[in-house]
Amino acid sequence: MSDLEIRSLRDGETDLFLSYPHEPVPGVGVESRRSYAELAEQRQYRPEWTWVALREGRVVARCAFWGVPDGTQPFSLDWLEPGYEPDRIEIAARMLRAALAELSGPDGGRPEYHLFLPPGWREDPVVARAANDRLEAAALAGYEPFIERFNYTWTQAGDPAPQRSDRLVFEQVDDAEATELCLAVIDGTLDGYTRRDVARHGAAEAARIMVADLAEFPSPREWWRVARTREGEAVGLIVPARNHARATVGYIAVLPEQRGKGYVDDLLAETTALLVEQGADLVGADTDLGNRPMAAAFARAGYRNTAIRVVLQ
Known part of the structure; x- marks a missing residue:
């Protein structure tokens, strides 16, 4: 682990974050459904809220905390990729601990970790492995389970419109x-x-x-x-x-x-x-x-x- 460099991004280093070489696991996290670069331009992700773990100059793990454009503190951690190194769990946990030391609020409260997963994620071995890597790393960094939530979507084109009340x-x-x-x-x-x-x-x-x-x-x-x-x-x-x-x-x-x-x-x-x-x-x-x-x-x-x-x- 002494060969690691763990730090937040500096201004203008979006390409470093994007050099992470692995494809996202479909349905796991926000990585496959969001553009980091676009949201960074909107100040929903920021260099100081974005962290990488480097080994021999390569990005082997990365994370990003999300917040509202005019906020002074991030609202949540929603982008975490531990990578595929043999010691990936320890790398990700160390990266998270370093980030949280900088980003926790003045009262010591840390941004929640929101991990988005597909329905039935525990039944898919690839998805479950990717999810459990993230959850294990977060636990080592001090996070504790809170709740699980259903996410829903209604579309005007594809779903029946609910009928308004007459009572x-x-x-x-x-x-x-x-x-x-x-x-x-x-x-x-x-x-x-x-x-x-x-x-x-x-x-x-x-x-x-x-x-x-x-x-x-x-x-x-x-x-x-x-x-x-x-x-x-x-x-x-x-x-x-x-x-x-x-x-x-x-x-x-x-x-x-x-x-x-x-x-x-x-x-x-x-x-x-x-x-x-x-x-x-x-x-x-x-x-x-x-x-x-x-x-x-x-x-x-x-x-x-x-x-x-x-x-x-």
Whole structure:
């Protein structure tokens, strides 16, 4: 290992990162679905957030942390390729430890590792081997398992359009009511992030964090809606949104007293329709593997499970 040079990129070294000689494993990570150079031009990847391990001048492992263009800290690690050296796990772990020493926040919190994988990834030996190399290296660098999530895609061209509700009305919602709704839906939530925030900060602060995080989407705040019955009774909250890549189901929640009435289908249909009205022909979404009711709602609405996202923290 003493023959390794591990460092972040310097300005103008995109070609060094791209000199990594191995083809991506289909479906593993973001490597086969993203252009590093294009996102680097948009400041979603940056030289100081991008690391390589060099052996005799060759890039034998690489990683990149992703963030929003105007952010000061990366949001997540989503690009990690340990390579194929006999000691690849140790190389990748050492590279990650060096990067995290520079990129962890002032409170010591590190960017999460988001590993995108195809559905059924454990059954494919090539994919499973590539995934396990990454997970093992991340574990050696201090990462711990958090959650797995279904990633979904709906396309206007290929999937049936969910039918909008005729029993609910949707109105714009201010921050105060949105926070009240988020606080109410915490009761019985199956969302791993919300449960983590409740355990760390309490329910009221978790609701405030939820609204603040949703407000960071670059799409207009005016897209948010409260759902009500025709008699004016609150049913839930929807946040149609756009991230830096595509339209997305930012958030959907049904109040505890309204669950079991099929309202989640109405909320998802309205979210999809609003995004289509804003010009989306493709909508992404995700939910925890443990949130079977939401997963079933996506399937009923014509959303297809296109990936699994493994999250480590």
